[in-house]
Amino acid sequence: MLLMGGIRSTLTADWVHERKIRIICRCLFAYHAFVFALQLSEALTEKKDAALVILELMKVAFISVACLKVVSIAFLKKPIATLRQFIYSSSIHSGDEPFDELEQRKFNRTIRRVIQVIFGLMTVDTFIMSIPNFSTNGMLELPHALTLAGECTSSILSVLLANLLAISVVPKYFSCTASVGTTLLGLRTKLRILSRRFKLISQQHFSCGERCFEHVNKEILEAVDQHVECWRHMQILKQLVGKTFFLVHYFSIFAVGALIYVCREMGMNSVTFVIVAGTFSFLLEYFLLCHLVELLQDEADSIGHHIFEICAQIPFNAKFRSEYVQLRTTLMIVWINTRNGVSVNCVGLFDITTSAFVALIDVAYSVLMFLIKLS
Secondary structure, three states, X not given: OOOOOOOOOOOOOOOOOHHXXXXXXXXXXXXXXXXXXXXXXXXXXOOOOHHHXXXXXXXXXXXXXXXXXXXXXXXXXXXXXXXXXXXOOOXXXXXXXXXXXXXXXXXXXXXXXXXXXXXXXXXXXHXXXXXXXHHHHHHOOOOHHHHOOOHHHHHHHHHHHHHOHHHHHHHHHHHHHHHHHHHHHHHHHHHHHHHHHHHHHHOOOOOOOHHHHHHHHXXXXXXXXXXXXXXXXXXXXXXXXXXXXXXXXXXXXXXXXXHHHHHHHHOOOHHHHHHHHHHHHHHHHHHHHHHHHHHHXXXXXXXXXXXXXXXXXXXXXXXXXXXXXXXXXXXXXXXXXXXXXXXXXXXXXXXXXXXXXXHHHHHHHHHHHHHHHHO
């Protein structure tokens, strides 16, 4: 999907035609951006219906945000690569190998399904847009400046505009979200494995014996080392999610309400079906990012619960008084950081939670009502 988005990646660097595919995808995207800009200019010049002008404006906004997402991936390539390497490494383990392998398989299966859904959306959109009808021709009509190129050339340009629109734009728009969503799911998997490790420690039989205390102390310190590594990558993830969510948030505020208004004015047809599907995908993208962030908080709460149980069960041994106090202090610090260190914010503006999604729905409804009253 990164390759179809025209994004260079080490995952496809050894493919034979990798460079050619990237160049073709970038040229196709540039063509669509140029056509959308011409269509918006003609709509404003000819003073078309308000719904059509808003639709042309949203097309330009959509392709602009897709371009900005590609740029953001280029700038955030290093942290994404660092997180990907951490996710697929075996540095975090619970001591229960079957559980670790199962969680990794669940993660891989979930990511495959997400990518399959995106490609399915591209296929359906391409199929619908390729069916000739009056509504499609009106929305994706070739600008007047390009019709002067001749009948044969205009036909080819029209086919490229309508039939390859989804292939050109959708991978660029969703590749950034897919990359961020992958890292969120991957880090959640690591937190689940870490939570399992603390749970197994809490289920051990604790006694006041010297050997038992040394054994428990060793296991806890190893788990804390893994926790520190996990939290170091968590800080990288929080910055990554906050920066990319900024584009998703402000585009969705205007896009959702405006596109619903366009569908209301145009009535039901194949084009409005595509617009509704696009609007739903924007909402789903926003909700999933918020939901995945909250899943991290759930796993952190689980880790904190197990740490609290361990603190309550560690037996006191007068011979190891200083080690006992230091161990409990370390666990309490880890517990406090776990409970308070998972919240993710959008570049300091607000916390990314499902309540932010509810606020988005409220703002989108206000935009819709504003456009209806204005018309």
